[in-house]
Amino acid sequence: MTKTLQDLIDEALFISTEYQARLAELTGDSDWSVDFSAPSFTLKSDPSVSLSPSLLGTESEQRGSWIWSWQELGHFPDEVVTAAVQAREAGESLGVQELTTDELVLSEGLARRLTLAAKAATGLFAHYPATAGGGVRAWLLVDGPQLELPEPTVNRMGRVMAQALQTDTAVHHQRAVDSYARLRGAHISWDTEACAVITATDGALRLWFDEHRISGIEPAEPVVDQRELARAAQDAQKHRAASREDATRALAIAHREAEQQRRAREEAEARRVAATEAALTEQSGQPIEQTEGVERAHADGGNAPFDQEPRHDAEPGIVSMHVVPDEAEESGQTEKTREEHVPAADVPAQAPAADATVSGPDEAVTDQHPIVEEYTAPIESEEETHEDRRTALERLRAEQQAEGERSGTSRPGRDERSTGATAAGQRTPQRDEAPYAEPVSEQEEAAEREAARAEDGSKKKGFFSRFFGL
Known part of the structure; x- marks a missing residue:
């Protein structure tokens, strides 16, 4: 059997009106407070009245939507969201889409209509719209012996x-x-x-x-006669008992789904933290052993340029420039090392050469490598592709080769990298400016994408922010 939302509203409207009249007698103009951890809904009348609250959902004028409290379980005690789960289960059984859609676009009177339909599904016929501030209103079903109605006349x-x-x-x-x-x-x-x-x-x-x-x-x-009236009263009692049994099943469902969703959130948080830690590790300046040149240097016994000790002639305030030996020199074909000492005050205000190292008082030569700079540099654009970087790299190498031919000097080749550092007051080379940077590997691109997704996910609003319109 299928029904519509309006069918459920029609079934609940008259008895809801009677229960609301009874609730108004209790509340009057008194203030109220709600504690979902107890749970309790307290009317601060004289004497005070405490009822059991069930949170159906919230409507937010700012967000422009209604959100059922069962959208994310585990944030409230299971008994608080049982009525909402019971309404959802009835909606699935009867084919009422509005009761099974976690978030609905607000329209005039929607929250009240959903509440009336939930009353027909749960057998709880008194409600209270509690203002939560910021244009948010939480719709509660309340129950208690104080709301019991007299015999019908x-x-x-x-x-x-x-x-x-x-x-x-x-x-x-x-x-x-x-x-x-x-x-x-x-x-x-x-x-x-x-x-x-x-x-x-x-x-x-x-x-x-x-x-x-x-x-x-x-x-x-x-x-x-009176016998038939007694039978009608018993039928009403049976209906209330059936509603309570449905509520018991809904409570078990709420508990099971809350545990599942809680575990899923914990696993998602663990993955997010792992992705963030991986991204921070790659940005920390540690050697990245994913390129052939670095792996070769480590295999040669730790002779990578960034593993070398400071030169003996390095002095405070002095920039020392030298050419790292190439493979030919390592095999016995040595070449005279050119050294040039320039006072720090005479260094042009431009990005240092890739083979420049800087030392200051009590300061060791940086162990930052151009390859590491390439991997840890900020991504200029998410649309930049692997082929774009390869083209930019080839263009830079061609320009450097032409400059070397004009000046009569040579530049280190692909495997002739030296320590990169930035002098005081000079700008650190960005990704596209790194003269000897190799294309980023697929593993690095995947790590960058994962870190970006983790960062985006951290910006999404949580359930409480969405539920209460924060």
Whole structure:
């Protein structure tokens, strides 16, 4: 059997109106407070009244949406969200999409309509819209022995129906009247679809309908005796008991799903932390052993340029420039090392050469390597591709080769890298400016993408921020 949201609203409207009238008698103009950890909803009247709250969801004017409290379980005690889960389960069984969609775009009266439908699904018929600030209102179902209604009478039921019809919320009045009579424990009999008689302990009412709407009400003679009225009251009790059993099953579902979602959130957080730590490790300046040149240097016994000790002639305030020996020199073909000492004050205000090292008082030569600088430099654009970097690298090498031919000097080759450092007041070379940077490997690109995703995820709002419109 399938129903619509309006069907559930019609079934709950009349009895909801009666319960709201009873709640108004208790609250008056008193303040209230809610503690979901207890859980308790306290009316600060004289004497104070404490009821059991069930959090259905929140509506946020700023966000422009309604969010069911079952969207992310585990943030509230299971018993607090049981009614919302029970409404969702009923929505899945009856095919009511509004009860199974975690977030809905706000429209006029949507929160009240969803609350009325949830009442029909849960058997809890009193609600309180609690203002949470910032244009957010939390809709609660409340329950307690203080809300118990007296025995039904036709006079009381007639006033309730007349009051409810003023809101123009009900559409199918036959369904609304039939549900109200059965939920209240009164007896209802239908002569035709256009006429029904409600019998209670104090008499009876005849109702006329025209196109599913009440067109008239008049006193009538009771059509059943006290035995039938007692049976109708028992049927109402059975309905309430069935609702409590559904609530017990919903509580078990809420507990199970809360544990699953809590574990999933912990695992996601662990993955995010791991991705962040991996990104920070790569940016910390430690040697990255993923390129052939670095692996070769380590294999040769730690003779990588960034592993060398400071030169003996390095002095404070002096820039020492030299050419790192190439493979030919390592095999015995030595070449005279050119050294040039330049006072620090005479160093041009430009980025230092790739083979420059800087020392200061009590300061060791930096162990930063151009390859490490390439990997740890900020990404200029996410759209930059591997082929773009290769093209830029080839262009830079061609320019450096031409400059070397004009000046009559040579530059270190691909495996002739030396320590890169930045003098005081000079700018650190960026990614595209690194003269001897190799293309980033696929592993590095994957790590960068993972770090970017982790950073983006950290900016997303959490459940409480979304739920309460923060």
